[in-house]
Amino acid sequence: MQDVQYLIIGGGVCGVTAAESIRRLKPDARIVVLSAERHPLYSRVLLPHLVKGKVPRERVFLRTEAQLSAKQIEMVYGARAIRLDPAAHEIETVDGETYRYQKLLLATGGDVLSLGVPGDDLAGIVPLRTVEDADTIIAELSSDSSSERSAAVVGGGFLGLEFPPFFEKYGYTTHLVIRGPRYWWRVLDEEASGLIEQTMREHGVVIHAGTELVACEGEGHVRAIQLSDGTRVPVSFVGYGVGIAGAPSWVTAAGIAGGTNGIVVDEHLRTNVPDVWAAGDGASFFDTTVQRSHRLGNWLNAQEHGRYAGDAMVGAVTEPFHHVSAYATQIFGLNISFIGDLTESDDSIWISRGSAVEKKIARFHLRNNIVVGAALFNVMIDRATITMLIKDRVSVEGRHATLRDPSIDLKTLLG
Ligand SMILES: Cc1cc2nc3c(=O)[nH]c(=O)nc-3n(C[C@H](O)[C@H](O)[C@H](O)COP(=O)(O)OP(=O)(O)OC[C@H]3O[C@@H](n4cnc5c(N)ncnc54)[C@H](O)[C@@H]3O)c2cc1C
Known part of the structure; x- marks a missing residue:
């Protein structure tokens, strides 16, 4: 049995960022990260560049063993958690080790869903x-x-x-x-x-x-x-890429709310069980910027979640998590960004700006005259303004023409 003040399950960007945040605030605490993988933190975002031969393999890794141990963050690799006992504050790993925690963070991301058709286990x-x-x-x-x-x-x-x-x-x-x-x-x-x-x-x-x-x-x-x-x-x-799995069964078996959309947490990233937080790709959280619960799959959100969860676990933050998420990628030279919430609901309204002829399109997602999300194609310049519109929940009532007309500067909406 190992006694740990701060125990983190998952050594991805969320888990490692949380550990580093805790270390900044608690220089002497024992912090342990259990990772099912066998490497220090690496960038999933860079994996496509690795496959395309644009970055060497060693550049994908974002931390070294030495950097983490200098911060006295104990990484345990190949240590998959398989059982949680919230009453006893215990986690058991696949190799039979037991950790007793004071505060626990579930930063488990998500396993990929398989194709689920005959022959999906063939090589290739x-x-x-x-x-x-x-x-x-x-x-x-x-x-x-x-x-x-x-x-x-x-x-x-x-x-x-x-x-x-x-x-x-x-x-x-x-x-x-x-x-x-x-x-x-x-x-x-x-x-x-x-x-x-x-x-x-x-x-x-x-x-x-x-x-x-x-x-x-x-x-x-x-x-x-x-x-x-x-x-x-x-x-x-x-x-x-057909999606990632929901809340792990060993987590829900412990009485923690969750389902196909991940582990359920509130706007403070707290689960329904005392002393247990969940964050990153694995969590479905109440997002104050769009006033609804959802699960996101992007690097920045996972990193910000990790930072916030670390602070919350040491009691250094009382405000809810408030951050506008964004995912940016490029395919064959086409720059694509998704900002905020793009999940359609009954009250969704969509407004387009720009045209395919110019290869520049912004598509805004509104609820109750508030911009809650945007999909952008080759529109880089307006990203910061749109992020502020979403973050500050600016009303665009009576001003849809400004969103629609690319000749009008979006900054005028910020007033
Ligand atoms: C190929 C690829 C490209 C991407 N490109 C972009 C991009 O361009 N922009 C962007 O914003 N986002 C991108 N993303 C998404 C981004 O990488 C993720 O949102 C982010 O990595 C999530 O971080 P996380 O720490 O929450 O989860 P993860 O990175 O999934 O880390 C979770 C870790 O927990 C471990 N774990 C799970 N269960 C257990 C257990 N029971 N015990 C111990 N450990 C466990 C897992 O093995 C994993 O190592 C990309 C993702 C992929 C895969």
Whole structure:
């Protein structure tokens, strides 16, 4: 049995940032981070760049063992937590070790969901979440020497978008399978979806929209995929990103509220159980900037969550967590940013600014005349203004024309 003041489950950006925040405020406390992985913190954001050969593997790692031990943060690698007893304040790991905590943070991120179709366990079918996944993708894509190479990507989210440039780099024809009628159809209008799809097609991507993967075929290694519309596509690689798992069963078994959308916490990132917080990709939190609960999957949010949770665990913060989340990426030169909340609800209103002809579109998501989110394509300059609109919950009642007209400066809305 090990006695620990601050115990953190998960050595990703959220968990490590929390540990560092605690250390700043509590120079003598015992802080232990249990990590199911076997490396110090690395950047998942850089993994696509690693696969594309744009950064060397060692640059992906953000901390060294020496840096963490200099801060007296005890990292325990390969230590997957499997049981939580909130009454006894105990965590047990897969290797039978028990830790008794005073304060606990669940920063468990999320395991990738599998494709869930026959043949999905064949070799050559790989997600992208860990550095090992990146290694496998590089090994797979560089080992196929046939002249006609095709690969598929399944899943229409941000992670799905990362694969087509990999396939282009390694000389594959890309087949993109999306369930909806067009790209991000719940969030984007036809023009904005069209801009993404046009960009993909310019790079030879074949889009299979309105259809689903029903099976993967092959003997030992994938050789083809079957789609629900009857299409069969010969491929030698399948990349996928179809979401991440909900709250871990060992967490909910301990009486902590959670479900498919993650571990439930309030605006202070507290679970329903005393002395237990949850944060990062694994948490569904009450977001004061948009006045609703949701789960986010972006680096900045996980980092800010970690910072806040660390402060909250030592009692150094009383204000609720208040931060506007953002996710930015680039595909084939198209800059895409999602800011704030883009989940449609009954009271959602959408306003577009710009056009696909100019390859510049902003799409605003409003509820009750407040901008709660925005999807931006090649619109870099307005990001800070839009973030302030969301953060300050500025009313745009009677001022929709300003949002719609790209010739009017959005700063005028800040008044
Ligand atoms: C390929 C890729 C590209 C991305 N690109 C971007 C981008 O461009 N911009 C952006 O904003 N975001 C991006 N993201 C998302 C971003 O990386 C995540 O939001 C962020 O890493 C989440 O951090 P986290 O600490 O909450 O969770 P994670 O990074 O998932 O860390 C959780 C850790 O907890 C461990 N763990 C889980 N269960 C247990 C257990 N029971 N015991 C011990 N340890 C456990 C896991 O193994 C993992 O190491 C990307 C993600 C990926 C995968």
